[in-house]
Structures are given as C-alpha cells and as structure tokens.
Amino acid sequence: MLPIVKGLLEGERRSLSRAISIVDNDEPDSKTILRQIFGKTGNAKTVGFTGPGGAGKSSLIGKLVPELQAMRYKTAIIAVDPTSPITGGAILGDRVRMQRVIEDDKLFMRSLASRGAVGGISNSVRNVIRILDAAGYDLILVESVGAGQLETEISKIVNITAVVFTPYTGDNVQAIKAGLSEIGDLYVINKGDLQGSSTLFNSILDLIGNTEKKPVVLKASAKTGMGIKKLAHSIDELLRAKRMDYKEKEKKMIEAELRDMVLNMIQQKVSYMLTSNKKYYDFIDKLISKSTDPYHAAEQLANEMLR
Amino acid sequence: MLPIVKGLLEGERRSLSRAISIVDNDEPDSKTILRQIFGKTGNAKTVGFTGPGGAGKSSLIGKLVPELQAMRYKTAIIAVDPTSPITGGAILGDRVRMQRVIEDDKLFMRSLASRGAVGGISNSVRNVIRILDAAGYDLILVESVGAGQLETEISKIVNITAVVFTPYTGDNVQAIKAGLSEIGDLYVINKGDLQGSSTLFNSILDLIGNTEKKPVVLKASAKTGMGIKKLAHSIDELLRAKRMDYKEKEKKMIEAELRDMVLNMIQQKVSYMLTSNKKYYDFIDKLISKSTDPYHAAEQLANEMLR
Numbered sequence: 001m002l003p004i005v006k007g008l009l010e011g012e013r014r015s016l017s018r019a020i021s022i023v024d025n026d027e028p029d030s031k032t033i034l035r036q037i038f039g040k041t042g043n044a045k046t047v048g049f050t051g052p053g054g055a056g057k058s059s060l061i062g063k064l065v066p067e068l069q070a071m072r073y074k075t076a077i078i079a080v081d082p083t084s085p086i087t088g089g090a091i092l093g094d095r096v097r098m099q100r101v102i103e104d105d106k107l108f109m110r111s112l113a114s115r116g117a118v119g120g121i122s123n124s125v126r127n128v129i130r131i132l133d134a135a136g137y138d139l140i141l142v143e144s145v146g147a148g149q150l151e152t153e154i155s156k157i158v159n160i161t162a163v164v165f166t167p168y169t170g171d172n173v174q175a176i177k178a179g180l181s182e183i184g185d186l187y188v189i190n191k192g193d194l195q196g197s198s199t200l201f202n203s204i205l206d207l208i209g210n211t212e213k214k215p216v217v218l219k220a221s222a223k224t225g226m227g228i229k230k231l232a233h234s235i236d237e238l239l240r241a242k243r244m245d246y247k248e249k250e251k252k253m254i255e256a257e258l259r260d261m262v263l264n265m266i267q268q269k270v271s272y273m274l275t276s277n278k279k280y281y282d283f284i285d286k287l288i289s290k291s292t293d294p295y296h297a298a299e300q301l302a303n304e305m306l307r
Numbered sequence: 308m309l310p311i312v313k314g315l316l317e318g319e320r321r322s323l324s325r326a327i328s329i330v331d332n333d334e335p336d337s338k339t340i341l342r343q344i345f346g347k348t349g350n351a352k353t354v355g356f357t358g359p360g361g362a363g364k365s366s367l368i369g370k371l372v373p374e375l376q377a378m379r380y381k382t383a384i385i386a387v388d389p390t391s392p393i394t395g396g397a398i399l400g401d402r403v404r405m406q407r408v409i410e411d412d413k414l415f416m417r418s419l420a421s422r423g424a425v426g427g428i429s430n431s432v433r434n435v436i437r438i439l440d441a442a443g444y445d446l447i448l449v450e451s452v453g454a455g456q457l458e459t460e461i462s463k464i465v466n467i468t469a470v471v472f473t474p475y476t477g478d479n480v481q482a483i484k485a486g487l488s489e490i491g492d493l494y495v496i497n498k499g500d501l502q503g504s505s506t507l508f509n510s511i512l513d514l515i516g517n518t519e520k521k522p523v524v525l526k527a528s529a530k531t532g533m534g535i536k537k538l539a540h541s542i543d544e545l546l547r548a549k550r551m552d553y554k555e556k557e558k559k560m561i562e563a564e565l566r567d568m569v570l571n572m573i574q575q576k577v578s579y580m581l582t583s584n585k586k587y588y589d590f591i592d593k594l595i596s597k598s599t600d601p602y603h604a605a606e607q608l609a610n611e612m613l614r
Contacts, residue, residue, distance in 0.1 A: 031602055034600070034601070034602065035600045035602055035603070038597065038600040038601070039597050039600075041597075042597065250595065251591065251595060254591055254594050254595060254601075255591055257601060258587070258590060258591060258594065258601060258604055258605060258608070259578065259581055261601055261602070261604075261605035262577065262581060262605045262608045262609050262612075263574055263577060263578070265605055265606065265609040266573060266574075266577055266609050266612065266613060267570055267573075267574065269609065269613055270569065270570060270573055270613070271566065271570070273613075274566055274569060280565070283565060284558065284561055284562055284565060287561050287565065288557065288558060288561060290345065290346050290348075290349065293341070293342045293345040293346075294341075294345070294561075294564060294565060294568055295338055295341065295342055295568070296342070297565055297568075298565060298568035298569045298572055299572065301565070301569045302569050302572040302573050302576065304614070305569075305573065305613060305614055306573060306576055306577070306580075306612060306613065306614065307611070307612055307613065307614055
C-alpha cells in the first residue's frame with residue numbers, strides 16, 4: 001500500500017489533500033491510489049447542490065454544515081469551479097466568504113477546476129468522492145456552479161440533489177425549463193426573506209412540487225438563518241428514507257462509469273494501434289487520390305480493430 | 308445518385324442549401340450525400356478568419372468578397388456561430404449587416420451553429436466545405452467567431468488562416484498569447500484607421516511577423532476600405548505560392564479526420580457491444596460487492612473487445 005493511501009485511511013489531512021491533487025491532475029500514482037482505496041469505499045452519502053449562479057449556494061452550504069455536523073455527519077465539501085474568467089472573480093469571493101464561515105478542523109473542503117469536458121469533471125468528482133469516502137467522511141456535499149451541462153450532470157453522480165433558486169437571479173423560469181425541474185429531490189428558495197420569494201416558492205411548488213417524484217420544496221435564508229435547520233433535517237430524512245433507491249442509482253452510476261472507462265481505454269488503444277497500422281496509411285493515400293471515401297475507409301479500419 | 312446530389316453538382320442553390328442542412332444536422336441521407344460527392348471534391352481553396360470577438364471579421368469579409376470575386380474566385384462563406392446567448396444578439400446584427408453588403412447571386416453564405424463539441428463543429432465545417440467544393444465554389448471563407456478552442460481549431464481545417472485584431476478589442480495581447488500567434492498566415496489589424504492601430508501593427512509585426520513562418524501583417528479598414536485590395540491580393544498570392552504546402556497539410560487533415568471517424572465508429576460499436584455482453588454485467592455486480600476495482604474491470608473488457 002502506498003504511504004499516501006495509508007495516511008489518508010488514517011485520517012491524515014495532508015495525505016488526503018495530496019491524494020486528491022494526484023487524482024484530480026491524473027498524475028502517475030492516480031490509478032494505484034484509486035485501486036487501493038476502492039475496497040474501503042461505499043459508506044459516504046452525497047448531496048449535490050446546483051442551480052443558477054448567484055443563487056447563494058456557497059453561503060447556504062456554509063450555514064448548513066454546522067447543522068449537519070450537529071447531526072454527527074462527518075462532512076466534506078467539493079466545490080466545482082468553472083474556469084470562466086468572467087465569473088471567476090465573483091466565485092472566488094464566495095469561496096473565501098464560505099471558508100471564513102466554516103473554518104473548522106472537522107470539515108474538509110476542496111475546489112476542483114472544471115476542465116471543459118463534462119465527462120472529465122464528472123469522472124474527477126466521482127474519484128474525489130471515493131477518496132473522501134475512504135478517508136472516513138460520511139457526508140459529501142458537491143457544489144456545482146451553475147454552468148451549462150454540469151448543472152444537471154452533477155445529479156447523476158450524487159445520491160440526492162438540491163436545486164437552489166433565489167427570487168432575484170432573474171433566470172429562474174428559464175432555469176426551471178432547462179432540465180432543473182427533473183433532477184431535484186429538494187428545491188430550496190434561498191434569500192427567502194426577500195420580496196418575491198413567496199411568489200417563486202408558490203410557482204415552484206405548483207410546477208415541480210406536484211410532479212411524480214414529489215420533491216421537497218422549502219424556503220431558506222443563508223443571511224438570517226431561516227429554514228436552515230429544516231433543510232438539514234430534510235436532507236437527513238431523504239438520506240435515510242431513500243436508501244433502497246440509492247442501490248438502484250448506484251448500480252446505474254457504476255454502469256455509466258464502467259462504460260466511460262472502457263470507452264476511454266479503447267480510444268487510447270485505438271489511437272495507438274492506428275499509427276502502427278499499414279492499412280491506415282494505405283487508406284490515407286487512397287483518400288488523397290479519391291479512390292475511396294472516408295466512410296468506407298473508417299468502417300473497414302473500425303471493423304478490423306474490433307473483435 | 309440522389310436527386311439532391313445531382314442538383315447541387317449542377318449548381319442548383321436549393322439542392323445545395325438542403326444538402327448542407329442534411330449534413331449539418333446529420334440526417335439519414337447525410338452519409339450517402341458525402342460519399343456521392345467525395346470524388347468531385349479537391350478543387351476549392353479555403354481561408355479561415357479568426358480572432359477575438361468584436362474585431363469586425365464579418366464586416367471585413369463583407370468588403371473583401373467583391374475584391375475576390377473580381378479576381379474570378381467563385382466565393383462561398385461559412386460562418387460558425389457560437390450558441391452563447393450573451394453574444395448571440397451582437398453577432399446576429401453583424402450577420403445581417405454583412406448579408407446586406409454582399410447580397411449577390413454568385414455568392415453563397417451559410418451560418419452553422421456551433422454545437423458544443425469542438426470535434427463536432429470541425430467535422431461539420433469539413434463536410435460543408437466538401438459540399439460547396441463539389442458544387443463548384445473554388446474559394447471558401449470560413450469565419451469562426453472568436454470563442455474558445457474553435458478559435459485555433461479552425462486553422463487545422465483550412466488552407467490558410469487570417470487572424471483579425473483591432474486596436475480596441477482590448478484583449479489583444481492575451482489573444483496573441485492564447486495560441487493565435489502560431490496559427491496565422493496573415494494578420495490583419497482591422498479598424499486600421501483608428502488611433503492605436505499603428506502601435507498594435509508594430510507590436511504584432513515585432514512579435515509575430517519575424518517568426519519562422521514569416522506571416523503577412525497588414526492594416527485594413529472595413530469602414531474606409533483601406534487595405535482591402537491588398538488583403539485580397541495577399542490571400543491570392545498565398546493561395547498560389549503555397550500550393551505544395553497544402554498537399555502536406557491536406558494529408559494531415561485527412562489523417563486527423565480518418566482517425567476521428569474511426570474513433571467515433573468504434574465508440575458507437577463498443578457502447579452497443581457492452582450492453583449485450585454478459586461480462587459487463589458480471590463486472591458491475593463485482594464492483595458493487597467490491598470484489599474488483601473499476602480499472603481492472605475496464606481493462607479486461609477493453610482487451611476483450613479489441614483484436
């Protein structure tokens with residue numbers, strides 16, 4: 001066993017932190033770490049937080065964590081930052097604020113940079129969850145900054161998903177349309193003390209609260225503390241109540257992950273095999289002389305390489 | 308031969324337009340069209356226009372086209388629009404302006420929506436170029452809206468690349484750093500009549516003009532018409548002078564395309580093969596019971612499927 005794996009299993013923060021970096025950057029020891037911890041995983045529950053930028057997810061999580069800790073959850077946070085230079089500044093500000101609120105020995109917090117490919121970041125988050133799980137964290141909150149596909153993608157890799165809105169993000173109705181109405185187990189109207197929050201609460205309750213899934217809809221305020229205890233208890237209840245559903249979801253998650261991994265490996269191997277395949281270069285010559293077409297050539301090569 | 312292919316080879320605009328839609332949307336006839344036209348391609352030359360948003364590429368192309376037509380180039384334009392809702396409005400405005408300038412029977416212009424994946428749009432542009440080529444257009448201008456990877460990606464699928472800057476886009480220095488300094492055969496400082504353009508011209512000449520590739524650096528103005536003739540002549544000269552280089556580049560382009568196509572086909576086939584493979588489901592059960600790890604499982608499956 002690698003010393004770093006031994007360290008993180010013993011709850012050493014420096015090993016944990018370093019192991020996450022290794023895995024997130026796909027450094028050489030990455031696979032060995034993941035193979036060695038895999039048997040120690042499976043205890044942690046995960047909650048995703050998503051919704052439009054500016055909804056106050058970071059502040060909400062900042063207030064929520066002490067409540068969850070009071071319920072004896074050993075909590076860790078993974079924050080997924082988009083690389084967008086436009087929003088980078090604002091998000092960094094939020095992070096700093098959040099970190100100030102929850103400066104705490106028991107808590108572990110880590111930002112991951114979103115690196116373009118949606119599959120890429122999902123894979124990274126999945127692996128970081130495993131490391132935290134192996135290190136003994138039993139509740140992992142994943143905050144996805146509202147940005148494109150990742151906004152809904154995150155729900156596929158966590159046990160339950162909380163969608164956070166505010167009356168003032170403006171794009172609420174659009175956000176609801178854009179697939180957020182199906183993924184939530186919990187809908188939180190943050191800044192629930194502000195004017196307009198009741199209207200938003202009612203319309204979300206009407207639009208989403210009555211769907212087959214019957215998600216929880218509640219108002220909260222990171223600023224005043226309103227609804228935070230209720231949110232923590234809802235999360236706890238959902239995690240306990242839906243244990244059987246998780247088995248089903250976990251199976252689907254593992255199916256998707258295994259398929260992605262097989263596809264990635266095959267892609268790497270095929271790229272390598274092509275460059276040492278005489279037929280590949282023969283086809284290129286034929287394409288240049290127009291004596292075949294790209295589809296025919298690709299099909300021949302693909303069929304030859306697969307069993 | 309499909310009637311639509313017959314139509315476009317005879318220069319019928321409706322068939323041409325419809326064929327492009329079919330290929331761009333990957334409709335059922337797409338492959339048949341591409342296979343049937345492939346033998347008729349290889350005459351057209353392509354020029355990519357890239358650079359930061361707001362550099363005035365559309366207006367520049369609008370003024371450039373009549374000059375190129377006067378040189379007997381039968382010209383077509385492909386404009387790649389990003390889907391970003393933020394910039395969508397401004398770009399649409401530019402397009403309308405450009406279309407007004409170059410309302411013309413001989414010209415063919417088409418916008419393609421950028422659909423997220425860089426590989427996806429490159430592939431689409433490549434195929435639309437082939438259709439225009441087969442339809443008898445011998446000069447195809449590809450305008451890539453300055454947006455992320457596509458900005459540099461475009462240079463891989465065209466014969467020569469023009470990078471357009473202005474003294475007022477502000478992000479010029481960053482843009483130069485971000486990979487634009489290597490891809491240009493031509494650097495155009497648009498809005499060259501404005502203050503600051505000489506400074507920019509000189510710094511680009513210093514930074515880029517003296518590199519091994521010795522690209523052409525020139526000032527132009529879509530507004531006053533300054534430098535437009537010179538730009539048209541530079542393009543013409545580059546297209547004539549570098550004919551031998553194109554053979555090399557074409558070979559690389561075909562290599563990359565064939566590899567992408569083989570990878571895509573294999574990915575589709577592997578996804579299908581997995582779902583009908585008993586071992587895949589056995590491994591999922593083993594992963595759930597932690598009696599194997601994902602890397603081992605993926606490797607076994609990958610090796611089994613490849614020859």
